[in-house]
Amino acid sequence: MxxxxxxxxxxxxxxxxxxxxxxxxxxxxxxxxxxxxxxxxxxxxxxxxxxxxxxxxxxxxxxxxxxxxxxxxxxxxxxxxxxxxxxxxxxxxxxxxxxxxxxGPPPSAIRAMGRKDEAKKIMDEAGVPITPGYMGDDQSDDRLAKEAESIGYPLLIKAVSGGGGKGMRRVNETSEFQPALEAARREASSAFGDDRVLLEKFIENPRHVEVQIFGDGQGNAIHLFERDCSLQRRHQKVIEEAPAPAMPPHVRTAICAAAVDAAKAVGYENAGTVEFIADGSGDLREDGFWFMEMNTRLQVEHPVTEMVTGMDLVELQLQVAAGGSVAPQDEIRLNGHAMEARLYAEDPSTGFLPSTGDLDWLRLPEAGDVRVDSGVEEGGKVSIHYDPMIAKIIVHGPNREAAVARLTEAVEAVEVLGVKTNAGFLARTLRRPEFMRGAVDTGFIAQHIDALSDTARQVEAAAPIAAALSLDIREEKALGRAVAAGEDNSPWSRMDGFRVNLRPRLGVSFLIDGERREIPVTASEDGYFWRHGEDETPIWIDRDEEWFEGQVGDEPVQGRVLETEEGLILLYRGESLRFVSPRAKVEDAAEAEGQIEAPMPGKVLEVRVKEGDSVTKGQTLVILEAMKMEQSLTAPRDGVVESVSAEAGEQVSEGQILVALAEETEEAA
The missing domain is CATH 3.40.50.20 (Rossmann fold)
Structure with a gap:
């Protein structure tokens, strides 16, 4: 060594x-x-x-x-x-x-698998099933358009180099093909310096199943079973698990054997991953999976394989690189179920745009049965230059149900201030009944996106907790002042409306989404009660400084509450929810609605409007490139372009106003 x-x-x-x-x-x-x-x-x-x-x-x-x-x-x-x-x-x-x-692997293997078109040709010759498509050298628009019609829609345009979803577009019909092709080429060129693409038939209800393989320099190749990475957004993996749910033993044998054949076909050494697309419209079948690509490296999600096999894959990498050999296949066993969630600094409510800035507060789960792999600490920052992942949260359980429960609890324990994160999004995903029963394919997030990214619903759910905590804090401060002044603080002398057997009408005002809202509660010697419509739900809160736990009706709640000059910050179920006092300054909503701002630092690729143009809601006004991904900035409403403050090629900062809209007058219309 x-x-x-x-x-x-x-x-x-x-x-x-x-x-x-x-x-x-x-x-x-x-x-x-x-x-x-x-x-x-x-x-x-x-x-x-x-x-x-x-x-x-x-x-x-x-x-x-x-x-x-x-x-x-x-x-x-x-x-x-x-x-x-x-x-x-x-x-x-x-x-x-x-x-x-x-x-890592030899250069020859990296080259063979580095281009998706060449890799598929090698796999086809080795007898590994491949997805139907076009992988030719003729990259002209006409040839690609003709091949697309021959393959049939829907299909995928994919960059022949690189990975991670960059340079990839789904196309559903002929009219979408040319714009998608141009965008895929631009993105591929920016990310990989190579704008060539291939076309691939899109498999309906696809599942992303990949097999961890290892080769040594002595001609041996083994697999370490499969992982399911179907839960994705924008072709980026979000939650991974091992083994794949509902994987029949005979299909596992077939897909793992195909992965080993792929490794042997290129003389593979060290760690690699063979990725397959599987037909998820029904039960997994031996003839229902196809080779997508081979990643000639260790994967981000390798910890789930480590947990179910008990093997340290980095240790095995180093041993193989030093001339050692891999273990015999029959010595590798599956044990239980593991899951990994990727905690990103991003905002699900804005299409998962990265959120950069300082990590003012960072608390990650610390339970002994949770593994956290992170590259940042409190006081650090999420930079515009690098991937915005904060941490990987990994759990293991005796079965999938136990793993889901442990991962849900872990992501709900995440507390972050300074940047937005997807922790609440992850928690809502894990709690979806469909996910809990394993009914997941690569379209799962897109199908449920409104519910999964609805932070407003989370605010509504947390509002009565915030109200009760606000009153609890107010009462605690009043008690402190009374004790300091030597005053009687018995219920009979309090001025908060307390009466035996009566519930005084109280309320706490907050600004939520720029709107002043009063959250109605009542109070008695038994605690607080939340009035909503004709119903009244009891709230029990036990607070120890910042920590709180209790119940809203029959639902247990726990988290942290932080007091600020503007109001309360509730760290609850992975979200950081700010309940701002009504004294805080609020921007004029109408003015803000007419301003198109850069959601993050980036480069302006294209400006599609000029001053005086009439635009409609949803129309693309500016295309921005940020972190090698294109973002289309659209009009929030109908109107007339009042000013354009950006031009193609310009570097812009987060929050910079790029286009301003005025209300469309009858004359302009």
Missing amino acids: FKSLLIANRGEIARRIARTARSMGVRVIAVYSDEDADAPHVLEADEAVRIGPAAPRESYLNVEVILDAARQTGAEAIHPGYGFLSENAEFAEACQKAGIVFV
Whole structure:
């Protein structure tokens, strides 16, 4: 085993790899950009080297500076992590030429699987089932359009290079094809420097099932069973689990065997993942799955495989890279069920746009049966330059039902202030009856998006809790003042309307969504009561400083309450809900509705309107590129363009006004 390892990655990835390397007695060397100088992965390393500015292409994607860092520190091996250079064949070759062990597959395997079209041809020759489609060299608009008609709709346009959903578009009919093709090419070119695409038949009710494989340098290839990664949004995985729900043993045998065949077809070494699309319209079948692609690296979701097999995959990677062999297939067993949720700094109510900024408050679940892999800590920040994932939350249970329950409890314990997160969204997803019974395909989130991203409903549910807590805090402060003044604080001298056997009418005012709302409650010696319509629900709250627990009717509740000058912040079920006092300043809603702002920092790709144009609600006004993804900014209502404050190619900041609308007059109409 080599004695020193440079990790050519950052954040959660670097910390996770370093944890295993240190346990094996290997010296850990970190690299960092200017943005990451004080990041946890840097501070925890045995040695760290600056490699450049914040922009990835000038630091984490710069092969030469990383190799220089390895030479400077005497690193015997480089682990690329999962992302950045992990699937870069030129980087793997450069490591070999420099006499440094590359912890990953050989360059030939990376190249063979790096282009989706070539990979499918290899798989077809190896007898691995592939999805029908077009993978030809003729990339002209006419040829692609003709092939699309031949394949039939719906279909997918996919970039031949890269992954992660970038450069991918679903097309439902002929009229959508050309705009989708242009967008996919732009995105693929930006992300991978390659705008070539392939076309693939879209499988209705698709399930994303992938198999973890391992190869060694001695001709052995094994599988570590399958994972289900069907729960996705914008082709990005959200919740993963192992094993796949409702997977018949004979289908598991077939899909795992196909994955091993795929690995052997390219002489694979080290960790990899063979991804399949499966027909989820009914029971899984031996003839109902098709090869999609092979990721020639460790996957973000590898912890669920570790939990059900009891194996440390990074340890196995390092052993294989040092010349060791994989375990015999018959020694690998499945045990229980594991699930992973990706906690992102993003806003589900705005189409999952990343949310960047400082992490003013961060509390992640700490229970012994919950594993948290995170690259940030309280006081850190979510940068515009990198992936906005805050943490991976992983649980294990004896069965799927137990795993779902544990993961739900874990994500509801998440507390974050400073950026928006998807924790509440994850909790609502896990509580959906369809998810709980395993009825999930890749369209699940899109199908239920209104309910899953409805934070307004969560605010409504938490409002009576906020009201009771507000009154409780008010009473506590009054008691404190009375005791300090030596006053009698018995029920008979209180001025809050208390009467034996009577419930005085009380209410707490908040600004919710810019609107003043009074939440009606009553109080008695038995506690608080929430009046809604003709109904009255008892509220019991027990508060110990910031923490609270209790019940609203028959439903147990618990969380944290923070007092601010503006009002209460309720950290409840993964959400940070701000109940603002009515004294706070509120922007003029009509004016705000007519302003199209940049939802995050990015580059303006296209401005489609000019001053004086009439626009309709939903019309695309500006196309913004942020974090290598295109965002179409649309008109919130009908109107006339009053001003345009952006132009193509301009870099804009979050909140910057790009277009302002005026009300459309009769003359303009």
